[in-house]
Amino acid sequence: MIKAIILDDEKHSVATLAWKLEKFCPDVEVVKQFTDPVEALDYLKSSPPDLLFLDIEMPRLNGFELLEELGDNIPFDVIFTTAYDEFGIRAVKASALDYLLKPVQNQELKSAIEKYKKKGGKNMEVLFSSQPESKSNKIALATKESIEFVLPEDIILCSSDSNYTMIYLTENRKKLISKTLKDVEEMLLPHGFFRAHHSHLVNLQHIKEYVRADGGYLMLSNGQTLPVARNRKDDLLKMI
Numbered sequence: 001m002i003k004a005i006i007l008d009d010e011k012h013s014v015a016t017l018a019w020k021l022e023k024f025c026p027d028v029e030v031v032k033q034f035t036d037p038v039e040a041l042d043y044l045k046s047s048p049p050d051l052l053f054l055d056i057e058m059p060r061l062n063g064f065e066l067l068e069e070l071g072d073n074i075p076f077d078v079i080f081t082t083a084y085d086e087f088g089i090r091a092v093k094a095s096a097l098d099y100l101l102k103p104v105q106n107q108e109l110k111s112a113i114e115k116y117k118k119k120g121g122k123n124m125e126v127l128f129s130s131q132p133e134s135k136s137n138k139i140a141l142a143t144k145e146s147i148e149f150v151l152p153e154d155i156i157l158c159s160s161d162s163n164y165t166m167i168y169l170t171e172n173r174k175k176l177i178s179k180t181l182k183d184v185e186e187m188l189l190p191h192g193f194f195r196a197h198h199s200h201l202v203n204l205q206h207i208k209e210y211v212r213a214d215g216g217y218l219m220l221s222n223g224q225t226l227p228v229a230r231n232r233k234d235d236l237l238k239m240i
Helices: 011-024 037-046 063-070 085-093 106-118 181-191 230-239
Strands: 002-007 028-034 051-054 077-082 098-101 139-142 146-150 155-161 164-169 173-177 193-197 200-203 207-211 217-220 225-227
Touching (some): 002 011, 011 028, 037 063, 063 077, 077 106, 098 106, 139 173, 193 225
Parallel strands (some): 002 028, 002 051, 077 098
Antiparallel strands (some): 139 146, 155 164, 193 200, 207 217
16 A cells, blocks of 8 residues: 655645545555644654645745755655646646646546556655756646646647647657647657657657558657658758
8 A cells, every 4th residue: 555645735625635536546645644744744754644735825834845844855755736737847846746737637647646656656756856957857747737747758749729739648648738849849859859840849768660661751669650851851860
């Protein structure tokens, strides 16, 4: 069983999340519930869980301040739960396991728990760094429901959808985020991505084959095919 603690200053939020975990995540046991961050801090120091569901905006001590009080090498993972998506980037820098927007969606909650199990319950080594850049290489994918943090190598393809971008991930998953492909390209170019077409940004690691027929197209690791713009072929072939 995954031992979890919930900290949120709103009693109804604590009760709702505890109920959702019991109903949809049977391998999670909520061992303690708190609405007072100071009280929770004392408990966490003496009895750390496997996983902490942590609200951000709270009186006396907000979520980030609580984690700073705990110091480096925090021996548990953190999933932020909040009604405010403005904290997403700071959550990335805090190396959070996940970031869920309230009201927490059932599928997003289950996905966060699956992410914990897949990473083998490895706890955070360093939560806050004195360096200006984050030690995490994860990319934040923000939807209306949550912000998911993924490794660049788990992104196969990004395709333009007007002012949105569809992100195709490993394990046959995809997410539609409210960023243009140009914005996504700026985030991913340092991680081995290539603009093979004006509507597509591809991860070079996931290219399986370049087919010369029909004007030239790529076959990707997830079975998708991708056209290559005529003026991009030479640059692409040099890179792969």
